[in-house]
Amino acid sequence: MSDNVAIVIVSHSRDVAKGAADMVHQMVGEEVRVAYAGGTEDGGLGTDVAAIMAAIETVWTEKGVAVLVDLGGAETNSEMAIEMLPDGKGEKVQILDAPVVEGAVMAATEAAGGSSLAEVRATAEDFGS
Amino acid sequence: MSDNVAIVIVSHSRDVAKGAADMVHQMVGEEVRVAYAGGTEDGGLGTDVAAIMAAIETVWTEKGVAVLVDLGGAETNSEMAIEMLPDGKGEKVQILDAPVVEGAVMAATEAAGGSSLAEVRATAEDFGS
Amino acid sequence: MTTEPSEVASGDALVTALIGAVHDTILAHRDELCDLDRAIGDADHGHNMARGFEAVAAASDEIAALPFGKALQKIGTTLVMKVGGASGPLYGSALMAAGKAGEDAPTSLVEVVARLEAAVDAVKQRGKSDVGAKTMLDVLVPVTEALKAGPADPLATARGTAAEALEATRPMVATKGRAAFLGERSAGHLDPGARSSELIIDAVCDVVEGR
Amino acid sequence: MTTEPSEVASGDALVTALIGAVHDTILAHRDELCDLDRAIGDADHGHNMARGFEAVAAASDEIAALPFGKALQKIGTTLVMKVGGASGPLYGSALMAAGKAGEDAPTSLVEVVARLEAAVDAVKQRGKSDVGAKTMLDVLVPVTEALKAGPADPLATARGTAAEALEATRPMVATKGRAAFLGERSAGHLDPGARSSELIIDAVCDVVEGR
Ligand SMILES: Nc1ncnc2c1ncn2[C@@H]1O[C@H](COP(=O)(O)OP(=O)(O)O)[C@@H](O)[C@H]1O
Ligand SMILES: Nc1ncnc2c1ncn2[C@@H]1O[C@H](COP(=O)(O)OP(=O)(O)O)[C@@H](O)[C@H]1O
Ligand SMILES: [Mg+2]
Ligand SMILES: [Mg+2]
Ligand SMILES: [Mg+2]
Ligand SMILES: [Mg+2]
Numbered sequence: 063m064s065d066n067v068a069i070v071i072v073s074h075s076r077d078v079a080k081g082a083a084d085m086v087h088q089m090v091g092e093e094v095r096v097a098y099a100g101g102t103e104d105g106g107l108g109t110d111v112a113a114i115m116a117a118i119e120t121v122w123t124e125k126g127v128a129v130l131v132d133l134g135g136a137e138t139n140s141e142m143a144i145e146m147l148p149d150g151k152g153e154k155v156q157i158l159d160a161p162v163v164e165g166a167v168m169a170a171t172e173a174a175g176g177s178s179l180a181e182v183r184a185t186a187e188d189f190g191s
Numbered sequence: 192m193s194d195n196v197a198i199v200i201v202s203h204s205r206d207v208a209k210g211a212a213d214m215v216h217q218m219v220g221e222e223v224r225v226a227y228a229g230g231t232e233d234g235g236l237g238t239d240v241a242a243i244m245a246a247i248e249t250v251w252t253e254k255g256v257a258v259l260v261d262l263g264g265a266e267t268n269s270e271m272a273i274e275m276l277p278d279g280k281g282e283k284v285q286i287l288d289a290p291v292v293e294g295a296v297m298a299a300t301e302a303a304g305g306s307s308l309a310e311v312r313a314t315a316e317d318f319g320s
Numbered sequence: 321m322t323t324e325p326s327e328v329a330s331g332d333a334l335v336t337a338l339i340g341a342v343h344d345t346i347l348a349h350r351d352e353l354c355d356l357d358r359a360i361g362d363a364d365h366g367h368n369m370a371r372g373f374e375a376v377a378a379a380s381d382e383i384a385a386l387p388f389g390k391a392l393q394k395i396g397t398t399l400v401m402k403v404g405g406a407s408g409p410l411y412g413s414a415l416m417a418a419g420k421a422g423e424d425a426p427t428s429l430v431e432v433v434a435r436l437e438a439a440v441d442a443v444k445q446r447g448k449s450d451v452g453a454k455t456m457l458d459v460l461v462p463v464t465e466a467l468k469a470g471p472a473d474p475l476a477t478a479r480g481t482a483a484e485a486l487e488a489t490r491p492m493v494a495t496k497g498r499a500a501f502l503g504e505r506s507a508g509h510l511d512p513g514a515r516s517s518e519l520i521i522d523a524v525c526d527v528v529e530g531r
Numbered sequence: 532m533t534t535e536p537s538e539v540a541s542g543d544a545l546v547t548a549l550i551g552a553v554h555d556t557i558l559a560h561r562d563e564l565c566d567l568d569r570a571i572g573d574a575d576h577g578h579n580m581a582r583g584f585e586a587v588a589a590a591s592d593e594i595a596a597l598p599f600g601k602a603l604q605k606i607g608t609t610l611v612m613k614v615g616g617a618s619g620p621l622y623g624s625a626l627m628a629a630g631k632a633g634e635d636a637p638t639s640l641v642e643v644v645a646r647l648e649a650a651v652d653a654v655k656q657r658g659k660s661d662v663g664a665k666t667m668l669d670v671l672v673p674v675t676e677a678l679k680a681g682p683a684d685p686l687a688t689a690r691g692t693a694a695e696a697l698e699a700t701r702p703m704v705a706t707k708g709r710a711a712f713l714g715e716r717s718a719g720h721l722d723p724g725a726r727s728s729e730l731i732i733d734a735v736c737d738v739v740e741g742r
Contacts, residue, residue, distance in 0.1 A: 077210030078292055081229070085204050085261075088236050088573045089709070100210070104371070107217050108364065108404035132214075132292050134497055135406035138446065142400055142409040161290030163207055163261050171712040185714075217362045218498070233582070237575065237615035263708055264617035267657060271611055271620040300501040314503075 067173040067182045068095040068121035070155075071166050072114055072131045072140050074107045076100035082130075082163045086170040093174040095121040096166075109136045114143035118155055122147075126179030127155040128169045128186070132162040154179070160186040196302040196311045197224040197250035199284075200295050201243055201260045201269050205230035211259075211292045215299040222303040224250040225295075238265045243272035247284055251276075255308030256284040257298045257315070261291040283308070289315040332384040334425055334527070335391045339384070341523040343377040346370055349519055356512035360499035365512035368405035375402040388426075392419030392435075406497055407513055410443050410456065417442035429467060429474050436464040447496060454494035454506060456513035459485045463521055475525045482518040489514040543595040545636055545738070546602045550595070552734040554588040557581055560730055567723035571710035576723035579616035586613040599637075603630030603646075617708055618724055621654050621667065628653035640678060640685050647675040658707060665705035665717060667724035670696045674732055686736045693729040700725040 069086060073079040079100030086096045097117035102108035109131075118127055129144070131137045137157060144152040156179060158165055169186040177185070198215060202208040208229030215225045226246035231237035238260075247256055258273070260266045266286060273281040285308060287294055298315040306314070346353075346369045353366030376383070376398050383394045396415030399408050418435040426432045440460050444450055451461045462485040463478055471477035487510070494506040497513070557564075557580045564577030587594070587609045594605045607626030610619050629646040637643045651671050655661055662672045673696040674689055682688035698721070705717040708724070 073210065073292065075210030075214050077206040077213065079210075081202065081204030081206030081208075081210060084206065085236060085573075088575070089712075091569065091574070102371070102404035103402070106364070106367070106404070107214060107362070108368065110404055111401050111408070133296060135404075135408075138406045138409045139404075141446070142412070146400075161294075162292050163202065164290055167262060168712055175713070175716050214362075217364070218501075220358065220363070231582070231615035232613070235575070235578070235615070236573070237579065239615055240612050240619070264615075264619075267617045267620045268615075270657070271623070275611075297501055304502070304505050 065123055065125050066094050066176060067126045067128055067169075067179050068097070068123055069166055069170050069173065070114070070117045070121060070127055070129045071096070071098040071100075071162060072109055072117070072129060072136045073098075073100040073162055074109060074132055074136055076105075078132065078162065082166045085163065086166050089167055090170045090174040094170045095123070096170065097121045109139040111139050111143045111146070114140050115146060118143065118147060119151070122151055122154070124154060126182070128173065128179060128182050129155060129157045130160060130162045130166045130169065130186075131157055136162075156183060158183050158186045160189060164189065194252055194254050195223050195305060196255045196257055196298075196308050197226070197252055198295055198299050198302065199243070199246045199250060199256055199258045200225065200227040200229075200291060201238055201246070201258060201265045202227075202229040202291055203236045203238060203261055203265055205234075207261065207291065211295045214292065215295050218296055219299045219303040223299045224252070225299065226250045238268040240268050240272045240275070243269050244275060247272065247276060248280070251280055251283070253283060255311070257302065257308060257311050258284060258286045259289060259291045259295045259298065259315075260286055265291075285312060287312050287315045289318065293318065335384040335386075335388065336380055337527045338524060339373075339376055339380045339395070341527045342520050343373045345519045345523040346373045346516070349515075353512050353516055356510055356515055359509040360494065360502055360506045361512060362498055364405055365407060365516065368403045368407055369516050372399040372403035372408060372411070375399075387423045389419045389421065389423045392416070394419075406447075407456070407516070410447050410513070413442040413446040414439035414460075429470065432474075433464065433468045436460070436467065440464050449496040452492065453496035454489050454492035454499060454511045454514070455496050456511070456517040458489045458492065458511065459514045459517040459521070475529055478521055479525050482521045486510060486514050486518040546595040546597075546599065547591055548738045549735060550584075550587055550591045550606070552738045553731050554584045556730045556734040557584045557727070560726075564723050564727055567721055567726055570720040571705065571713055571717045572723065573709055575616055576618060576727065579614045579618055580727050583610040583614035583619060583622070586610075598634045600630045600632065600634045603627070605630075617658075618667070618727070621658050621724070624653040624657040625650035625671075640681065643685075644675065644679045647671070647678065651675050660707040663703065664707040665700050665703035665710060665722045665725070666707050667722070667728040669700045669703065669722065670725045670728040670732070686740055689732055690736055693732045697721060697725050697729040 071079045071082045079098035083098045097120045099113035099117040144155045165186045168189045172182045172185040200208045200211045208227035212227045226249045228242035228246040273284045294315045297318045301311045301314040350366035350370045357365035383391045392415045396412045400412030417438040421435045421438045463481045466481040489511040494500045499506040561577035561581045568576035594602050603626045607623045611623030628649040632646045632649045674692045677692040700722040705711045710717040
């Protein structure tokens, strides 16, 4: 696996997060690391800061991590998770302003080309606008 | 259940479609009918025209049906499905230009207020732009 | 989890009592909070808050052994990690900021207000929001302001202001959080986070009064 | 599923032979089509086409019993229902339109071209696209044009044009379909749908030649 920007998908629904990760995987294969966090600790709809932190840490790279989120609480919890990452890792992690599923596929496709986090972000955020 | 505009969610991934429907349900309860279609006949990633038609027919109402899709093939297959609906039902069905998960939640929330399909469409399509 | 008035004297007893009282009121109003959230959100605010305060209550002894400021911070991080909704990082950041405002339990109204101001600022920053958006801030900010004015009866002022401020969220149109999705239709309902803030303020007043 | 040349004479034998030949070539190139799609898409074009033509082949007898135009339409609707990717409605609409262009099997090049033109228009409309977007249209359109010019050897012209047109998709930057996500990086690869179109054209030529 080359050192490309990694992708983390955060949804209120574990199914959405997992399915979006499957779609990303189908598009970019092993070229881009993808992790996801979805649902609350007890299996309901919501987001779990600890799970988001764990997902980010699984795929973290110096090159950067792009985080895709669905609605409000997912964003707030992801911001919190990024701030709580140890060793200043959070500096290399950005939440993209793009739809969770479409943005994840777009971001991963851009990342697969070796693009920087800024480029990945721009591509995903421009899409559909 | 009041006669509100219904929602159909079409994703390449069955998990995404189901999870998005769960999120919609959490937001609007029984006020809005929601159906989904995701994945190919054989359980892979893709979309299935027959399944999309069936999903639309399950929730179809004179008031209108808003269809949310993820990427290219989901849209093309949904357009095809709508054209193939019997009895001119397709005239009351529109594909929204909005992200599949966020758009579904937005559209359903608007629909729950009794809005017309045009209003539902406008709200979902404006979101995030 | 209900607490005897006599326990309230020492620092750790205060923390234990506060945790117990807030936990109790959240559990007692769990369904109401969900119902409020059902009207203008996703029906989970009661469950979210209960999940958070169950975890806080479970760690009550450990938390109460900490200095007051650290105890608040620990409650904050627990809420952040456990709530699962937007309210988790919001209340969590509030308590973390309030805890950082000083090691020892406040001994004056001025010190209480300093912590509340830190908490309110944290919510504003984390939520990218302010008063008038139909959120918990519409209770937290007026209560902080009212106490800052140095009222004769701080507890009565806190309770009264919280109750009025909660009611004032009813006609508001939400512009933050999920309720914002409803646009104009969010008017006519109390904000669930404003209600949980009011409940927490009431519970804290109860403890301070030794009820 | 391979077909004896002698079968090609009558209408229904022609349809059976066409289905068999296309089905064979799609299955034989399934992995190649997936590999092409892996480079600039989601790696499923071979599986999608195979799923579609398996269903067509399974209904071969039923389809071959229909008048030629209706048979093409039925193949089209089967592809629409079974392929599962964007190529399903595209090839499906193409065949449905080609089928609607007349009941009987074409007896002249002009009639073949009329069906091809109907097919191409349907793909353009369904795909909201045109030549130059690095899609199947970049094979289907040049072949239709070349045949429209009334070449001396239509089969050789169709094969040669398809092969060249396929190769011409390599440097193109995709602007439709998933490959468009790659932007400039889509250049340097053949388009999978262009390859499947070329394979189908070759297979049809084989049948017409009686190979
Ligand atoms: N951006 C924000 N700023 C301040 N408070 C907010 C914000 N977003 C949501 N809230 C508060 O959080 C409450 C909802 O919390 P909860 O239901 O637990 O989370 P979620 O909205 O993720 O389901 C709202 O009623 C509101 O008071
Ligand atoms: N809008 C379009 N117009 C014309 N052809 C298209 C369009 N979108 C995709 N295609 C064709 O379809 C092929 C991809 O088909 P396939 O992989 O089966 O579907 P999907 O892209 O849904 O996975 C592309 O290589 C291209 O030739
Ligand atoms: Mg909620
Ligand atoms: Mg929630
Ligand atoms: Mg494909
Ligand atoms: Mg596909």
